[in-house]
Amino acid sequence: MTEAATPRLEVAGLSRRFGARAVVADLSLAIAAGQVTCLLGPSGCGKSTTLRIIAGVDRPDAGTIRIDGRVVCDDRVAVPPERRSVGLMFQDFALFPHLTVAGNVGFGLAGMDRQTAAARVGELLERVNLPGFAAKYPHELSGGEQQRVALARALAPRPRVMLMDEPFSGLDNRLRDGIRDSTLDLLKETGTAVLLVTHEPDEAMRMADEIALMRDGRIVQQGAPYNIYNAPADRAAAAFFSDINVIRGISRGALTETPFGVFLTPGHADGAAVEIVIRPQHLKIELDRNGRGPSPDTRNGAAARGIVTRARFLGRESLVEFRLEADGTRLTAAVPGVFLPRAGAALWLMIRRDRCFVFPARP
Numbered sequence: 001m002t003e004a005a006t007p008r009l010e011v012a013g014l015s016r017r018f019g020a021r022a023v024v025a026d027l028s029l030a031i032a033a034g035q036v037t038c039l040l041g042p043s044g045c046g047k048s049t050t051l052r053i054i055a056g057v058d059r060p061d062a063g064t065i066r067i068d069g070r071v072v073c074d075d076r077v078a079v080p081p082e083r084r085s086v087g088l089m090f091q092d093f094a095l096f097p098h099l100t101v102a103g104n105v106g107f108g109l110a111g112m113d114r115q116t117a118a119a120r121v122g123e124l125l126e127r128v129n130l131p132g133f134a135a136k137y138p139h140e141l142s143g144g145e146q147q148r149v150a151l152a153r154a155l156a157p158r159p160r161v162m163l164m165d166e167p168f169s170g171l172d173n174r175l176r177d178g179i180r181d182s183t184l185d186l187l188k189e190t191g192t193a194v195l196l197v198t199h200e201p202d203e204a205m206r207m208a209d210e211i212a213l214m215r216d217g218r219i220v221q222q223g224a225p226y227n228i229y230n231a232p233a234d235r236a237a238a239a240f241f242s243d244i245n246v247i248r249g250i251s252r253g254a255l256t257e258t259p260f261g262v263f264l265t266p267g268h269a270d271g272a273a274v275e276i277v278i279r280p281q282h283l284k285i286e287l288d289r290n291g292r293g294p295s296p297d298t299r300n301g302a303a304a305r306g307i308v309t310r311a312r313f314l315g316r317e318s319l320v321e322f323r324l325e326a327d328g329t330r331l332t333a334a335v336p337g338v339f340l341p342r343a344g345a346a347l348w349l350m351i352r353r354d355r356c357f358v359f360p361a362r363p
């Protein structure tokens with residue numbers, strides 16, 4: 001294998017049980033230098049446990065962890081956390097309260113001569129935009145400033161891998177986007193491989209080169225944000241990123257009839273129940289022209305008439321809820337800007353065939 005092909009971090013077959021429960025189950029992933037992978041999943045799915053095992057503060061029941069090709073953990077080897085070259089940033093990034101900002105940032109540089117360490121601390125404080133903060137104490141800083149000190153502290157020893165567990169969750173909303181972006185810039189600049197844990201899809205979409213979607217201890221789908229969003233592996237993966245609409249039907253001869261016309265449903269057995277999933281922003285609204293809707297076409301299928309049950313303006317978009325005349329199915333459409341039809345109005349809805357996902361119906 002060439003050096004370029006060796007991932008910075010490689011995890012293979014990682015498993016961890018607590019009692020009878022498999023909290024991490026056969027999890028594998030690889031992250032290249034300079035790449036940000038987000039481990040994304042609902043609370044309790046095993047994200048932090050995975051991170052703690054990679055950091056070396058917990059041990060797996062099975063699996064191998066390599067950093068730059070070197071085994072740091074398998075059934076015989078367990079390199080201690082401080083010798084793995086990993087930087088850690090956890091949810092409560094607790095700075096040492098009795099140390100100054102410079103003391104905190106320089107904490108991991110004990111082996112370095114004082115002058116070099118001081119220069120490195122200065123360089124990092126400059127980089128996280130906190131020049132002149134060296135002598136301050138943590139309690140004198142805002143939440144955002146503390147977060148930047150914690151980032152500088154984690155990066156000071158130039159770790160090969162950065163492990164971050166919900167590092168932005170303590171910050172208030174208005175600060176968060178700016179801090180996410182500047183953190184991402186800095187991580188990219190240092191070329192570290194980053195594994196960032198989050199339960200927020202927006203954060204993962206914003207930060208990740210690759211998302212590893214996790215559920216019940218397993219990675220259910222892995223890929224670029226664009227691919228995960230636009231080609232979800234199953235209904236739950238689709239629903240994790242936005243509200244969804246579900247239209248049910250029965251596949252016959254690889255076709256499923258619905259109030260919106262026929263959908264191609266190849267790969268589903270004759271008589272199999274299927275769910276056609278569509279995000280609210282992909283439900284197209286057409287005006288009712290004296291009771292006649294738009295003509296069917298191959299791109300959008302047929303139009304179905306819906307009665308507006310509620311419409312709300314959310315700022316960037318309006319959400320319009322419908323009851324389908326044909327069978328009472330409830331659907332929600334998201335429309336950019338202001339669109340607030342009154343309840344009871346009749347409108348036509350269409351579904352772009354290349355914007356919907358077909359899954360086997362959940363039992």
Ligand SMILES: Nc1ncnc2c1ncn2[C@@H]1O[C@H](COP(=O)(O)OP(=O)(O)O)[C@@H](O)[C@H]1O
Nearest residue numbers: 018019023041042043044045046047048049050
């Ligand atoms: N040391 C432990 N002993 C027993 N159960 C644990 C331990 N650590 C975590 N768990 C359980 O494992 C599950 C996954 O936890 P965690 O990895 O923290 O999830 P996440 O970070 O995705 O929210 C939870 O149900 C949690 O209660």
Ligand SMILES: [Mg+2]
Nearest residue numbers: 047048049165
């Ligand atoms: Mg967690």
